[in-house]
Amino acid sequence: MSATSAQLTRYFQRLKREPFTTLFSLTQPVIWLLFYANLMRHADFKDATVADYPTFMLAGIISFTVFSNSLGGGIPLLFDKENGFLHRLLATPAPRSSILLSRFINILIISVAQVLIIVGLSMLILDTSIETGILGFLMILLITTLLGFGLTILSLVLVFSLSGHASFFALLSFITLPALFLSPALVPLESMPDWMRWMAYANPMTHAVQAMRGLVITGWDFGQIFTSLGILAVIDVLCLGLGVRVLKRHLG
Amino acid sequence: MSTAVIQTTNLRKTYAEKAAVDGLELTVKEGQVFGLLGPNGAGKTTTTMMLITLLRPDSGKALVLGKDVVTEADAVRKSIGYVPQDPASDRYLTGRENLQLFASLYEVPKADQADRIRAIVDLLDLGEHLDKLVKKYSGGMRKKLDIAAGLLHEPKLIFLDEPSLGLDVSVRRAVWDHIHGLKKKGTTVFLCTNYMDEAEELCDDIAIIDRGRIVARGTPDELKSGLGGDVVCISPSSNEEKVQSQLKETLSKLDFVSGTGQDGKKILVYVDANETALPKVLDAARSASIEIGSISYTRPGLEEVFLKHTGAHFTQRNEDVSGKPKKKRR
Numbered sequence: 001m002s003a004t005s006a007q008l009t010r011y012f013q014r015l016k017r018e019p020f021t022t023l024f025s026l027t028q029p030v031i032w033l034l035f036y037a038n039l040m041r042h043a044d045f046k047d048a049t050v051a052d053y054p055t056f057m058l059a060g061i062i063s064f065t066v067f068s069n070s071l072g073g074g075i076p077l078l079f080d081k082e083n084g085f086l087h088r089l090l091a092t093p094a095p096r097s098s099i100l101l102s103r104f105i106n107i108l109i110i111s112v113a114q115v116l117i118i119v120g121l122s123m124l125i126l127d128t129s130i131e132t133g134i135l136g137f138l139m140i141l142l143i144t145t146l147l148g149f150g151l152t153i154l155s156l157v158l159v160f161s162l163s164g165h166a167s168f169f170a171l172l173s174f175i176t177l178p179a180l181f182l183s184p185a186l187v188p189l190e191s192m193p194d195w196m197r198w199m200a201y202a203n204p205m206t207h208a209v210q211a212m213r214g215l216v217i218t219g220w221d222f223g224q225i226f227t228s229l230g231i232l233a234v235i236d237v238l239c240l241g242l243g244v245r246v247l248k249r250h251l252g
Numbered sequence: 253m254s255t256a257v258i259q260t261t262n263l264r265k266t267y268a269e270k271a272a273v274d275g276l277e278l279t280v281k282e283g284q285v286f287g288l289l290g291p292n293g294a295g296k297t298t299t300t301m302m303l304i305t306l307l308r309p310d311s312g313k314a315l316v317l318g319k320d321v322v323t324e325a326d327a328v329r330k331s332i333g334y335v336p337q338d339p340a341s342d343r344y345l346t347g348r349e350n351l352q353l354f355a356s357l358y359e360v361p362k363a364d365q366a367d368r369i370r371a372i373v374d375l376l377d378l379g380e381h382l383d384k385l386v387k388k389y390s391g392g393m394r395k396k397l398d399i400a401a402g403l404l405h406e407p408k409l410i411f412l413d414e415p416s417l418g419l420d421v422s423v424r425r426a427v428w429d430h431i432h433g434l435k436k437k438g439t440t441v442f443l444c445t446n447y448m449d450e451a452e453e454l455c456d457d458i459a460i461i462d463r464g465r466i467v468a469r470g471t472p473d474e475l476k477s478g479l480g481g482d483v484v485c486i487s488p489s490s491n492e493e494k495v496q497s498q499l500k501e502t503l504s505k506l507d508f509v510s511g512t513g514q515d516g517k518k519i520l521v522y523v524d525a526n527e528t529a530l531p532k533v534l535d536a537a538r539s540a541s542i543e544i545g546s547i548s549y550t551r552p553g554l555e556e557v558f559l560k561h562t563g564a565h566f567t568q569r570n571e572d573v574s575g576k577p578k579k580k581r582r
Contacts, residue, residue, distance in 0.1 A: 006356035014344045017385070084340035088401070091304050091334040092357040093326055 003094035007102035011076065026110070029065045029118045032057070036186075037126055048188035051217075054126035059140075059212035060185030062118055063205050066111045066144050067179065070151035071172060073107040074159035078168055081159065096247060104152045111148055112141060128216075136215040139225065146232040147208040150239035157243050160250040184209050207231045256315075257282045257409050257440045258303060263312035265298050265464075272298040274464035275312070280457070282408075285431060285441040287455035289448070289554070291562060295464040296444045297337075297413065303442070304334050304411055317408060330359070333402035333410040337417055337444075339394035343387035347378060347397050350386060351404060358405035365404075372400045376430065392423030399430065409440045416450055428453060448554040458554070460561050468561040475557045481510055483552050484521040484533050489545035491517065502540045503533060515559065522552075 015022050037054040050056045077099070080086040089099065119137065122128045130136050162168050180186070182196055183205040189197055200206045211228035214221045258280035265273040273295045280286040290296050301307035303316055305325040313320065319327040341350045348369065355365045373379050376396040381389060386397065395415070402410055415431070416424040431454050434441055445451055451458055452472050460468040460475075468475055486503075488495045500519050504512045508529060513520040523529040530549050537544050550556075 002359070003357055006353050010342060010345065010349070010353050013349055014342070017344045084336045084338050085342060087306060087336055088334060088340055088354075088398075089357070090306055091329060091332075092354065093329040093359060094357045 003092075003098040004102045004105070007089075007094070007098060008105055011102065011106040014076070026114055026117060029061050029114055030121060032061045032064075033118065033122050033126060037122075040186075045188050045191040048190040050188060052128070054122060055128040055217060056188075056213070057186065058119070058122055058128055058130075058216050059209050060183075061122075062115050062140065062144065062212060063147065063183070063208040064180055064185050065114050065118065066148050066208070067151060067205050068176060069107050069111050069114070070148040071155050071175065073103050073148075073152035074155035074168075077103065077156065078159045078165050082165065100153065100156060100243065100247070103156065104149060107152050108145060108148055111144055115141065115144060130216050131219050132215045136220075139215055140212050143208050143211050143228065143232065146229060146236060147204055150204060150232070150236040153236075153239040153243035157239075157246045160246055179203055179205060182206075184213070204232060204235045255282050256280065257317055258286075258315070258442065260303075260314040261312055263299070263302065263314050264310050265302060265307065266310050271464045273302065273309075276461075276464070276466065278459060278466065280440065280442060282440055283435070283438050284456040285435050285443060285454050287443045287445060287451040287458045288461060289445060289451055289458060289558065290461035292446070294461045294562075296461060298464075299461070300411055300413055300442070300444055304332060305329055330405075331408055333405065333407035335398050335402040335410065335412050335415065337413040339391065339398055341386045341394060341397050341401065344385065346385055347373075347382045347389070347393075350397060351382075351401055354401040355404045360405050368404050368406075369400075372403055375433075376400050377426065392419050395419060395423065395427065399427065403434075407439070409442065410434065411442045411444075413444045414446065415443065416445075416447065448558060452554050460558060462562045468557065472554060475554065476552050478557070481522050481524045481552075482529070483550050483556055484523055484529055484547065485550060486519050486521060486533060486537070486547045487517045487545050488519075488537075489543045495542060498540065499537060499542050502536055502542070506532065506536055508532065513560065520556070
């Protein structure tokens with residue numbers, strides 16, 4: 001545990017050293033709220049009713065933010081691997097799990113901060129609200145955690161499997177847009193073309209969006225919530241299995 | 253009797269069907285400064301990586317402080333220190349923050365951390381820079397910081413990979429002094445180096461490795477006397493190869509000459525340690541009517557030892573011959 005907190009301390013010390021980078025990345029989702037939500041306010045979706053687009057989009061922006069944060073969760077280790085710091089880290093008796101855990105907790109804390117900013121700002125400037133209240137908000141944070149865990153591990157797997165940072169960033173930007181479009185983050189699942197909808201079901205973001213959207217707009221639909229939590233948990237377990245295999249090979 | 257802190261048996265690691273380490277048998281005794289010498293790509297880094305548990309051997313066995321590097325990796329990691337070749341502290345942290353991180357990772361009790369950091373920082377003369385960001389450090393300061401971080405937990409054995417690479421003379425001296433100090437305290441030092449003067453200054457025991465195998469082993473004195481005496485270095489004023497080989501042949505026939513070698517234009521003549529060798533060599537050259545451009549007489553250094561055992565001048569073999577390129581693994 002002390003190894004995890006020592007590494008976590010390192011990540012937050014770095015964050016503190018780059019206040020502008022931190023500020024920009026924390027407030028990045030505001031762009032979506034400010035521009036995209038207003039752009040789409042009067043959009044008309046076939047096969048689905050969207051009463052208020054900013055409220056509809058809230059779950060999408062939260063999920064997409066968590067998705068991007070987590071998939072980029074391996075980035076510090078990418079550079080550690082290239083400059084030799086990782087070797088020093090691995091030569092210490094720190095448990096290998098602490099490397100993963102400290103990345104995950106670091107990303108989770110940043111994600112929670114961003115979710116707070118997103119929800120707070122959209123209540124203030126876009127007049128949205130969460131139907132299920134504070135308990136619903138806590139459930140959103142739980143979904144955030146489950147969505148982020150598997151993706152952070154996936155990011156670490158990419159860090160260790162790919163040859164260098166160029167291919168990592170190329171792959172990251174290649175994945176990000178299709179993942180956004182193949183999810184109900186910006187449009188209702190019902191309005192998507194059939195083939196895209198089927199692909200969307202394989203996207204963990206889809207299940208996070210569906211559960212969160214219910215909590216924001218309609219209320220407690222436990223069937224929907226548990227289905228989504230279950231699917232996300234299964235994805236997490238699969239990612240963990242893959243992660244342990246890959247990291248064992250690379251971290252010894 | 254001193255015990256072995258490192259013991260490998262038939263240790264092997266292969267990359268793409270090329271053996272980087274090829275059946276290595278190595279014993280390092282407690283309290284010594286051991287030097288692993290070899291051209292780039294000879295297998296030094298691969299050997300070190302296996303000993304510090306970061307690379308799994310394909311076959312064979314390695315015990316570090318009596319623990320197996322594969323099955324008891326955790327116990328090995330706890331009791332060794334490692335300072336990599338290239339500076340690798342977190343540049344966005346201060347020196348102190350880096351040291352605190354490694355103190356925690358090496359399980360130094362929280363209560364002792366401040367004292368340990370102060371002590372090591374005083375020793376390495378880093379004090380005034382401790383709260384500056386590492387990205388503002390000079391190369392020498394970074395190296396000292398890395399060494400400090402590798403010593404915080406007071407390991408019984410420390411691995412130093414090219415400790416004076418790219419350092420200026422005074423920092424290099426300070427690092428060497430520190431290594432002498434470690435030895436006095438009873439710490440065993442495993443040193444990888446390309447610099448023969450460094451090995452000569454620091455090492456009690458040396459292994460020269462080439463193509464993944466040990467080609468020479470002993471104390472610096474043993475290795476040097478193994479060459480068969482002192483070296484007369486002689487070059488003809490003519491650049492013709494014919495003249496060079498004629499000179500070499502003439503000299504090899506002399507009864508006090510134990511062997512000859514060639515390094516470019518220079519003919520190396522190994523002679524029994526004796527002051528009359530020089531005039532006798534000159535006489536022999538003169539009677540063969542070969543005009544001499546330059547001549548010198550040296551007690552052999554490790555460089556000559558290296559030359560003899562690796563069959564090539566070590567500075568000329570910079571490309572990787574037996575493993576993955578170094579850079580790729582960094």
